[in-house]
Amino acid sequence: MSLLEVRDLTTSFQTGGGEVTAVENISFSLEKGEILGIVGESGSGKSVTALAIMGLLPRPPARILGGSIMFEGQDLLRLSDRSMQRLRGPGIAMVFQEPMTSLNPVFTIGEQIMETIGAHESLSQKDRFARAVEMLEKVGIPSATSRMTDYPHQLSGGQRQRVMLAIALVCRPKLLIADEPTTALDVTIQAQILSLLMDLRDEFGMAIMMITHNMGVIAETADRVLVMYAGRTVEQAPVGRLFDHPLHPYTRGLLSCVPTLDQDQDRLVAIPGSLPEPSRRPPGCRFSARCSYAVPACGESIPPLAMFEPGHAAACIRVRDIG
Amino acid sequence: MGGILVRRLLGALPILLIVSLITFAMIHLIPGDPAAAIAGMSATPEQIINIRRDLGLDQPLLTQLADWYLNLLHGDLGRSLLLGQPVVQATMLRLPVTLALSAYALVLTLLIGLVSGILAALRQNTWVDQAAMVFAMLGISLPSFYLGLLMIIVLGVDLRWLPTGGYVAFTDDPLGWLATSTMPAISLALLLAGLLARITRSTMLEVLRQDYIRTARAKGLPNRTVVMKHALANALIPITTVLGIIVSLLISGSVVVETLFSIPGIGQLLTQAVLNRDYPMVQGGLLITTALLVLINIGVDCCYALLDPRVRYDGG
Amino acid sequence: MTEARRVSPVRATLRRLLHHRLFVLGCVLFGIVLLVAILAPVIAPLDPNKLSMRNKFLPPSRDFIFGTDNFGRSLWSRVVWGAQLSMFIGAAVVAINAVLGTLIGAAAGYFKRLDNGLMRINDALMAFPAVLLAIGVTSVLGPSVNDVIIALAIVYTPRTARIVRSSVIVLREMEYVQAALAAGAGHWRILRHHILPNAMAPLIVQLSFLFAYAVLTEATLSFLGVGAVPPTPTWGNIMAEGRQYMIDAPWIITIPGAALMITVLGLNLLGDGLRDVLDPRLRIQQ
Numbered sequence: 001m002s003l004l005e006v007r008d009l010t011t012s013f014q015t016g017g018g019e020v021t022a023v024e025n026i027s028f029s030l031e032k033g034e035i036l037g038i039v040g041e042s043g044s045g046k047s048v049t050a051l052a053i054m055g056l057l058p059r060p061p062a063r064i065l066g067g068s069i070m071f072e073g074q075d076l077l078r079l080s081d082r083s084m085q086r087l088r089g090p091g092i093a094m095v096f097q098e099p100m101t102s103l104n105p106v107f108t109i110g111e112q113i114m115e116t117i118g119a120h121e122s123l124s125q126k127d128r129f130a131r132a133v134e135m136l137e138k139v140g141i142p143s144a145t146s147r148m149t150d151y152p153h154q155l156s157g158g159q160r161q162r163v164m165l166a167i168a169l170v171c172r173p174k175l176l177i178a179d180e181p182t183t184a185l186d187v188t189i190q191a192q193i194l195s196l197l198m199d200l201r202d203e204f205g206m207a208i209m210m211i212t213h214n215m216g217v218i219a220e221t222a223d224r225v226l227v228m229y230a231g232r233t234v235e236q237a238p239v240g241r242l243f244d245h246p247l248h249p250y251t252r253g254l255l256s257c258v259p260t261l262d263q264d265q266d267r268l269v270a271i272p273g274s275l276p277e278p279s280r281r282p283p284g285c286r287f288s289a290r291c292s293y294a295v296p297a298c299g300e301s302i303p304p305l306a307m308f309e310p311g312h313a314a315a316c317i318r319v320r321d322i323g
Numbered sequence: 324m325g326g327i328l329v330r331r332l333l334g335a336l337p338i339l340l341i342v343s344l345i346t347f348a349m350i351h352l353i354p355g356d357p358a359a360a361i362a363g364m365s366a367t368p369e370q371i372i373n374i375r376r377d378l379g380l381d382q383p384l385l386t387q388l389a390d391w392y393l394n395l396l397h398g399d400l401g402r403s404l405l406l407g408q409p410v411v412q413a414t415m416l417r418l419p420v421t422l423a424l425s426a427y428a429l430v431l432t433l434l435i436g437l438v439s440g441i442l443a444a445l446r447q448n449t450w451v452d453q454a455a456m457v458f459a460m461l462g463i464s465l466p467s468f469y470l471g472l473l474m475i476i477v478l479g480v481d482l483r484w485l486p487t488g489g490y491v492a493f494t495d496d497p498l499g500w501l502a503t504s505t506m507p508a509i510s511l512a513l514l515l516a517g518l519l520a521r522i523t524r525s526t527m528l529e530v531l532r533q534d535y536i537r538t539a540r541a542k543g544l545p546n547r548t549v550v551m552k553h554a555l556a557n558a559l560i561p562i563t564t565v566l567g568i569i570v571s572l573l574i575s576g577s578v579v580v581e582t583l584f585s586i587p588g589i590g591q592l593l594t595q596a597v598l599n600r601d602y603p604m605v606q607g608g609l610l611i612t613t614a615l616l617v618l619i620n621i622g623v624d625c626c627y628a629l630l631d632p633r634v635r636y637d638g639g
Numbered sequence: 640m641t642e643a644r645r646v647s648p649v650r651a652t653l654r655r656l657l658h659h660r661l662f663v664l665g666c667v668l669f670g671i672v673l674l675v676a677i678l679a680p681v682i683a684p685l686d687p688n689k690l691s692m693r694n695k696f697l698p699p700s701r702d703f704i705f706g707t708d709n710f711g712r713s714l715w716s717r718v719v720w721g722a723q724l725s726m727f728i729g730a731a732v733v734a735i736n737a738v739l740g741t742l743i744g745a746a747a748g749y750f751k752r753l754d755n756g757l758m759r760i761n762d763a764l765m766a767f768p769a770v771l772l773a774i775g776v777t778s779v780l781g782p783s784v785n786d787v788i789i790a791l792a793i794v795y796t797p798r799t800a801r802i803v804r805s806s807v808i809v810l811r812e813m814e815y816v817q818a819a820l821a822a823g824a825g826h827w828r829i830l831r832h833h834i835l836p837n838a839m840a841p842l843i844v845q846l847s848f849l850f851a852y853a854v855l856t857e858a859t860l861s862f863l864g865v866g867a868v869p870p871t872p873t874w875g876n877i878m879a880e881g882r883q884y885m886i887d888a889p890w891i892i893t894i895p896g897a898a899l900m901i902t903v904l905g906l907n908l909l910g911d912g913l914r915d916v917l918d919p920r921l922r923i924q925q
Contacts, residue, residue: 341763578859609767
């Protein structure tokens with residue numbers, strides 16, 4: 001049994017112009033201790049998928065139309081609010097992209113770590129304090145004890161992201177969802193945080209869902225990769241396969257601009273055009289409008305995700321032709 | 324923290340100086356002869372001369388100004404013409420009455436305003452939200468003296484639940500005080516509760532959208548903790564800033580409510596003073612009340628700093 | 640794809656206002672009061688001060704639809720003429736505020752040298768509790784309608800000035816204003832063409848709420864007996880006189896009170912709508 005198994009997840013958002021789907025028929029699984037990279041541009045549905053797993057999609061306007069999210073054998077979509085809340089922290093934890101705004105400005109970082117422990121375990125104040133300090137040390141905050149009484153505004157961005165990690169990991173989650181954890185940080189800090197994540201994965205044996213638009217981050221960390229485009233999976237492969245033999249034209253585009261860690265781009269310039277608005281998606285393959293290999297047939301129906309090698313699937317009808 | 328207090332006090336000095344100048348100038352802005360205006364229509368020339376001499380209006384303006392500030396430094400604001408008491412003494416006798424009523428009304432305001440504002444934000448766009456906002460809109464549109472009159476008719480006369488007026492000091496009879504103060508406090512509080520509910524709702528909605536609220540949920544905190552601790556602690560910061568305005572409106576409102584319910588507070592004192600052309604009392608009462616409000620606002624600023632560590636640390 | 644059809648901004652704003660249901664309700668309520676005020680001589684031909692001791696304390700009936708008061712005066716006439724006075728006072732205070740508030744606020748916001756002095760005086764005037772200051776000023780000036788208008792203008796202009804000033808300070812630093820300055824445009828021209836038109840939205844919102852405060856505070860002053868002298872038919876005066884008889888003749892206070900509430904409610908709804916449409920960033924003021 002996989003730790004996490006997402007099947008045919010489909011979600012939508014109510015917007016001024018009607019309901020649009022954000023994520024469509026997403027399926028993937030994650031094993032214990034594995035790092036799955038999810039790549040795609042902003043708006044491709046990565047974060048929506050993550051929030052759906054966390055049960056944190058704002059509903060309304062969001063709605064889950066179908067599918068299942070099995071975590072350790074139970075369907076999170078059928079879980080009560082109360083059980084879901086208990087699962088967040090010790091089961092699944094998440095760190096967000098914006099370390100500057102993700103910590104509550106009016107509480108000390110010690111309080112913010114300790115209350116997380118308090119929500120899930122009955123420990124004495126003293127033990128919670130010790131656990132929090134230990135965790136701060138683990139994530140590399142120097143002189144952790146004295147930092148406990150600091151407020152978020154007294155820390156740098158990199159330190160805040162470390163604190164976020166401490167909060168996420170303090171209950172030893174089995175799955176950590178890291179949504180662009182390094183995007184807002186300096187290059188050197190980025191590398192530190194990533195290697196810290198890898199170390200902690202080894203230490204705690206947790207699985208990580210690494211969401212990023214940066215192929216460099218994927219290359220450094222992931223075991224397997226899921227490439228998303230406009231709400232759908234376009235390719236899925238072990239990281240080595242993906243970098244050596246990308247099948248989908250979109251993945252090829254992503255790789256051809258090969259951003260490395262020290263070169264961060266929000267838009268992937270090598271691919272002309274931009275992600276279509278959800279309401280303006282072309283019929284058929286959603287990438288067809290930007291694809292240099294597109295033929296008329298691409299616009300007729302959405303290509304299914306087909307397995308080309310064991311563990312390597314792509315959603316493109318032209319894979320054999322352009323190979 | 325202490326730094327903020329000192330800075331606010333220093334910043335208030337020019338304001339207090341101008342406030343005192345304005346109150347000083349009031350008597351000189353009376354069209355025509357102030358002494359004659361104070362004495363009234365039926366006064367004899369001797370009475371007018373006496374008043375002029377008693378109030379020092381026969382002195383050069385600069386001498387009067389110097390005397391005004393000299394006396395001010397000694398805590399002397401002159402004598403009430405109507406009561407024959409020193410102005411400061413008369414004010415200090417009435418002040419506790421107004422402050423007690425204001426405190427009661429403030430408690431009601433905070434209870435009703437915060438609770439309905441928070442509920443409205445949490446249940447945005449549901450009937451709870453709409454009911455709370457209709458209530459708030461009616462509250463801010465209902466003049467306090469009209470509400471007071473309606474309550475006197477319904478609660479006081481028809482149902483005989485509460486006394487229609489009169490005043491019992493809290494120190495004499497706490498329950499009697501509660502009985503006589505409840506209708507006045509409600510008339511004062513409803514408007515302010517409406518105001519506070521609207522501000523609380525919009526602030527809470529703003530705060531609930533913040534990233535740190537998402538973090539709090541992602542940590543697995545119960546919803547109650549997320550709202551009552553993480554959201555409220557942040558929402559209270561901007562809400563505190565309107566507390567100064569609310570207290571100022573309370574004092575303003577108490578003028579008419581005290582007159583309506585015959586409560587011997589500052590408001591009634593000043594209304595009587597104005598109606599009887601007791602200018603030293605008007606000047607002194609206005610100055611003392613305003614100075615008090617300025618101090619309360621400084622207190623509010625300090626609360627603001629207490630609630631917000633960013634201000635507390637950077638500004639201290 | 641950006642080629643949206645060009646709609647004039649004024650029209651677009653109007654359309655959004657008309658879709659704001661509470662704004663429309665506010666306009667209707669306020670419009671009724673305004674109409675009554677304007678049509679007072681037509682719809683209430685009976686002199687509001689005409690005494691008729693034979694007719695005192697008549698409850699609302701076909702002859703006197705709002706009843707009569709302790710002097711047998713027609714309450715309908717008094718309330719209708721009271722509406723006219725309230726509207727006149729409110730409009731006058733709003734007009735004075737618009738002019739003086741804009742002048743003072745623009746001067747303080749635009750000319751840094753004037754800012755400190757003007758705003759200190761402003762802050763000092765705002766430090767007084769509003770009703771107390773209004774009472775104090777009327778005690779100095781006297782008890783006529785004009786004196787009440789001046790008192791309310793003194794109380795509320797500083798609040799308006801502060802709002803204009805904060806918009807002007809933001810606008811002054813805008814690039815197009817700096818560019819106009821660099822191009823040699825005069826201060827007056829910059830203020831008139833570049834700054835003030837863009838500072839209008841918050842000002843208009845403020846003025847609609849101000850109208851409500853002015854009407855409310857005027858009624859409070861007359862109710863206390865320090866506003867326009869009786870028997871001037873202001874709503875506050877009518878209610879103050881009716882207070883003694885409120886048990887036997889409650890209509891003398893409930894009717895003008897309801898009129899006052901409808902006016903204030905209408906203006907508040909109108910102001911809320913204007914704020915939502917014109918300036919969504921603006922928080923609830925005061």
